[in-house]
Amino acid sequence: MTSHIVLDRVSKRFPPAKRGGDEIVAVDDVSLAIEQGEVFGIIGYSGAGKSTLVRLINQLEPVTSGAITVGDVTISELRGKRLREQQTRIGMIFQRFNLLTSRTVAGNVAYPLEVIGVGRAERTRRVEELLEFVGLEGRADAYPEQLSGGQQQRVGIARALAANPQILLADEATSALDPETTAEVLDLLARVNRQLGVTIVVITHEMEVITRIADRVAVMDAGRVVETGLTYDVFTRPQTATAKRFVQTVVRALPEGDELARLRATHDGRFFTISFTDEGVSEARVFSALAKAGVDFNLVHGGVDDIQGRVYGLLTIAVRGEADAVARALDGIGSGVTVEEQR
Numbered sequence: 001m002t003s004h005i006v007l008d009r010v011s012k013r014f015p016p017a018k019r020g021g022d023e024i025v026a027v028d029d030v031s032l033a034i035e036q037g038e039v040f041g042i043i044g045y046s047g048a049g050k051s052t053l054v055r056l057i058n059q060l061e062p063v064t065s066g067a068i069t070v071g072d073v074t075i076s077e078l079r080g081k082r083l084r085e086q087q088t089r090i091g092m093i094f095q096r097f098n099l100l101t102s103r104t105v106a107g108n109v110a111y112p113l114e115v116i117g118v119g120r121a122e123r124t125r126r127v128e129e130l131l132e133f134v135g136l137e138g139r140a141d142a143y144p145e146q147l148s149g150g151q152q153q154r155v156g157i158a159r160a161l162a163a164n165p166q167i168l169l170a171d172e173a174t175s176a177l178d179p180e181t182t183a184e185v186l187d188l189l190a191r192v193n194r195q196l197g198v199t200i201v202v203i204t205h206e207m208e209v210i211t212r213i214a215d216r217v218a219v220m221d222a223g224r225v226v227e228t229g230l231t232y233d234v235f236t237r238p239q240t241a242t243a244k245r246f247v248q249t250v251v252r253a254l255p256e257g258d259e260l261a262r263l264r265a266t267h268d269g270r271f272f273t274i275s276f277t278d279e280g281v282s283e284a285r286v287f288s289a290l291a292k293a294g295v296d297f298n299l300v301h302g303g304v305d306d307i308q309g310r311v312y313g314l315l316t317i318a319v320r321g322e323a324d325a326v327a328r329a330l331d332g333i334g335s336g337v338t339v340e341e342q343r
């Protein structure tokens with residue numbers, strides 16, 4: 001794969017909010033390479049610098065130091081007309097859609113084409129094609145306020161794609177939508193990525209969005225990128241405390257502390273954690289192997305998650321029985337699982 005967006009030691013500082021106050025370091029010495037054609041997620045606490053980082057990629061904000069390269073162009077060095085030209089190659093969508101309320105759906109989608117001087121006939125053709133792509137054929141003459149949130153975001157996506165960008169930046173693009181509409185918009189973004197080959201950078205506080213569509217993810221904390229990896233790896237084996245906090249909101253973690261004590265107080269037997277990342281293993285296979293071995297057990301914590309369409313199982317079971325029988329039962333689960341006793 002070739003890198004599409006490269007950040008080399010990029011920092012962004014804002015002047016202090018109050019005179020004599022401290023400068024705000026929104027992005028702090030970040031180096032990052034986003035590959036051609038991938039969906040790249042950025043997660044982190046509020047104020048970690050995610051939005052600022054994304055606004056640096058299309059130079060809505062100039063960098064304070066460092067360089068940003070998009071394709072073979074160092075966008076952070078450009079000014080004026082040449083910068084604006086490059087900016088049209090990067091589409092952006094927002095949480096609040098940011099549509100022009102006085103323009104129709106077609107007028108909104110046509111807007112970026114007018115700005116770059118595309119003629120009327122070509123504009124009409126392109127708008128029609130885009131509305132069909134996002135599933136809004138027949139709504140060209142509607143006004144944004146007549147549309148649902150999901151439909152408005154589809155218009156936002158059509159508008160962002162109008163000038164055939166190679167990159168789409170999505171800043172909390174599904175955060176104002178209900179779960180069902182979110183799923184539809186994510187399906188559309190996946191099509192934008194796969195069918196049009198557009199590289200997508202997604203910022204979100206919704207971890208389900210990341211586990212559904214992001215190939216890789218970066219975790220930000222106080223302006224820095226503290227962890228990067230394949231989404232599956234970061235969500236199954238987070239390395240930093242910040243990543244763990246986010247991952248735990250969607251992926252079942254091991255019981256610890258008070259929770260573990262409470263489970264021990266209410267369940268007899270030895271506790272084992274069975275984890276599997278293998279496609280061939282299922283919760284049912286684990287349970288039937290234990291049942292067949294004739295030991296008495298029950299599930300006390302955990303379950304199976306889906307990350308990027310791959311399984312991740314983390315089951316904590318309480319097992320009662322004679323030591324040999326327990327060992328045989330656990331052996332009987334077979335390959336593809338890791339068994340660890342919680343002592």
Ligand SMILES: Nc1ncnc2c1ncn2[C@@H]1O[C@H](COP(=O)(O)OP(=O)(O)OP(=O)(O)O)[C@@H](O)[C@H]1O
Pocket residue numbers: 014015024025026044045046047048049050051052053
């Ligand atoms: N234009 C600006 N002027 C001054 N400070 C800013 C500006 N934009 C962002 N900041 C500050 O930079 C820091 C990072 O903000 P940013 O919005 O990038 O974080 P974020 O991770 O996207 O947070 P959120 O999820 O809340 O949007 C914050 O301290 C914020 O107050």
